[in-house]
Amino acid sequence: MAILDILRLPDPRLKQVSSTVERFDAALRDFVADLEETRLDGPAAVGIAAPQVGRFQRIVIVDVSGRPKTPNHGYLVLINPEILHWEGFAMGREGCLSVPDYTGNVMRATQIRLRAQDLEGQTHEYDMEGYEARAVQHEIDHLDGLLFVDRVVSRRTDLYRRKVYAPRGGQGR
Amino acid sequence: MSDMSEWNLLTLVGADRPGIVARVTRALYGTGCTLGEASMLRLGGNFTIMMMVSATASEQSIREALQPVAEELGLRLHLDPLQGGLHQHLLPNVQVRVNGADRAGIVADVTEALVARGFHILELESDVAGGAERPLYIMNIQGYCEATLEELGEALSGLGERGVAVDVSPVDLLIG
Numbered sequence: 001m002a003i004l005d006i007l008r009l010p011d012p013r014l015k016q017v018s019s020t021v022e023r024f025d026a027a028l029r030d031f032v033a034d035l036e037e038t039r040l041d042g043p044a045a046v047g048i049a050a051p052q053v054g055r056f057q058r059i060v061i062v063d064v065s066g067r068p069k070t071p072n073h074g075y076l077v078l079i080n081p082e083i084l085h086w087e088g089f090a091m092g093r094e095g096c097l098s099v100p101d102y103t104g105n106v107m108r109a110t111q112i113r114l115r116a117q118d119l120e121g122q123t124h125e126y127d128m129e130g131y132e133a134r135a136v137q138h139e140i141d142h143l144d145g146l147l148f149v150d151r152v153v154s155r156r157t158d159l160y161r162r163k164v165y166a167p168r169g170g171q172g173r
Numbered sequence: 174m175s176d177m178s179e180w181n182l183l184t185l186v187g188a189d190r191p192g193i194v195a196r197v198t199r200a201l202y203g204t205g206c207t208l209g210e211a212s213m214l215r216l217g218g219n220f221t222i223m224m225m226v227s228a229t230a231s232e233q234s235i236r237e238a239l240q241p242v243a244e245e246l247g248l249r250l251h252l253d254p255l256q257g258g259l260h261q262h263l264l265p266n267v268q269v270r271v272n273g274a275d276r277a278g279i280v281a282d283v284t285e286a287l288v289a290r291g292f293h294i295l296e297l298e299s300d301v302a303g304g305a306e307r308p309l310y311i312m313n314i315q316g317y318c319e320a321t322l323e324e325l326g327e328a329l330s331g332l333g334e335r336g337v338a339v340d341v342s343p344v345d346l347l348i349g
Contacts (some may be wrong), residue, residue: 047349062349093265095348101260103346131345138349148349 004038004053006097014098015145018049018056021079024121028059032077032119036061042097047135049142052098060139064132072132081116081140083109084125092134094148104152108134180209180225181232182255183239187248189220196246197222200238204230209259214298220248225255265295265315265344267325273337275301275308283312283339286328292318315344 007014021028031050039048039061046067050059063075088110095103112133114126128136138148185197194213201208209225226235232252243250271283284294296315303309318325322341329339 043348045348047347049349092345092347095346097348101262103262103264131347134345134347135349138347 001037002034003041004034006038006042006052007054008098008100009147009149011098013054013056014051014142014147016051016056017145018051018058018143021057021059021117024079024117024119028079029119031055032059032061035059039063039097045097046131047139048097049139051142051145058143060136060143062132062135062139064135067131070131071129073126073128076116076126077119078114078116078136078139079118079121081114081136081143083112083137083140084115085113086133087111091153092131094134094138096138096148098142099147099149102149104148105154106138106148106151107153108137112136177228178254178256179228179258180255181228181235182223182251182253183226183235184221184223184251185243185248186219186221187243187246189215189218190246193220193246193248194222196242197239197248200242201226201235204234204238206230206235225259226252228254263293263295263317264346265317266346267292267316267318267322268342268344269312269314269316269325269329270340270342271310271312271314271332271337273310273332273335275303275310279310279337280312282332282335282337283314283329286332287314287316287318287325290318290320290325290328292316292320292325 035048035050035053038053039045046064047060047062050057058080060078060081061076062078064070064072065074086109089107090110091105091107093103094106110133111129114128114136115123117123141147198208206229207227209227211222211224213222235252239250269287271279273279280299287294294314294316297312299310299312301308302311322343325341329341332339
């Protein structure tokens with residue numbers, strides 16, 4: 001087990017697109033253990049992606065179970081994750097281990113259907129909402145070389161909350 | 174000289190037009206200053222900006238560099254030493270959204286109720302929508318408060334009776 005170095009902007013490697021994981025072996029499990037240890041070492045991160053520690057493979061960890069009143073699937077290792085369907089949009093404030101001392105508002109889908117493999121290579125599908133869905137979208141962005149700073153919108157954008165943010169009518173407040 | 178501030182706060186206000194930021198920052202760059210945090214907003218059709226300008230150049234040389242630009246573009250200029258510096262962000266944990274038929278006193282009513290619960294406003298933006306016939310006041314506040322959302326909601330409940338809709342929600346900060 002080891003705590004890995006986190007790449008920080010403006011490191012250009014964070015813009016790299018990660019490749020598909022094809023070998024589900026002990027080396028992968030060892031790396032994921034280190035990645036989790038690295039996540040827990042930092043400031044309260046609910047997720048981490050392999051490229052943040054310089055390994056450009058499609059591997060993320062998400063765990064929002066420590067947050068009260070938040071629907072979640074617990075500790076998740078998501079290998080080759082793929083969003084199959086998304087719905088609804090909401091603004092939320094995000095920060096990132098790779099961008100210390102900065103937070104910004106980002107629009108994300110409020111509900112997603114996700115397909116991903118686990119450490120053994122088994123495929124699973126998850127229906128996610130809210131905070132957990134946001135965390136997964138943030139981490140999958142890393143696999144595509146995107147950071148939340150690439151998606152930040154103006155604070156003022158949120159002044160007028162339009163109905164379009166809450167499709168299907170029922171979610172608006 | 175150790176108490177000399179490392180930053181100046183530059184404020185510019187004037188009629189809006191494209192290109193002001195480019196002209197101003199080019200002139201500042203010419204003085205050797207660097208820029209820190211900045212916020213530009215259009216308020217009532219006017220250009221407004223406040224920006225942290227490093228005190229690496231003297232106040233006088235900054236003024237001399239900006240004066241021709243400010244005169245040409247019709248901008249009023251303030252330059253003051255600024256205490257503090259970068260990396261002093263506080264994170265909001267509560268968002269308060271307000272809207273109601275425009276009338277005097279909404280901001281005072283809402284913010285007095287908030288501060289009575291120890292609410293520290295970190296960001297505030299407001300606008301008047303709805304057109305001249307039926308103006309609608311809209312305000313969005315983010316801040317830090319240790320009181321619960323329920324306590325804040327209760328503190329603001331009187332506003333509803335006076336025709337002001339107030340919504341209190343958590344700011345969901347996510348670190349990933």
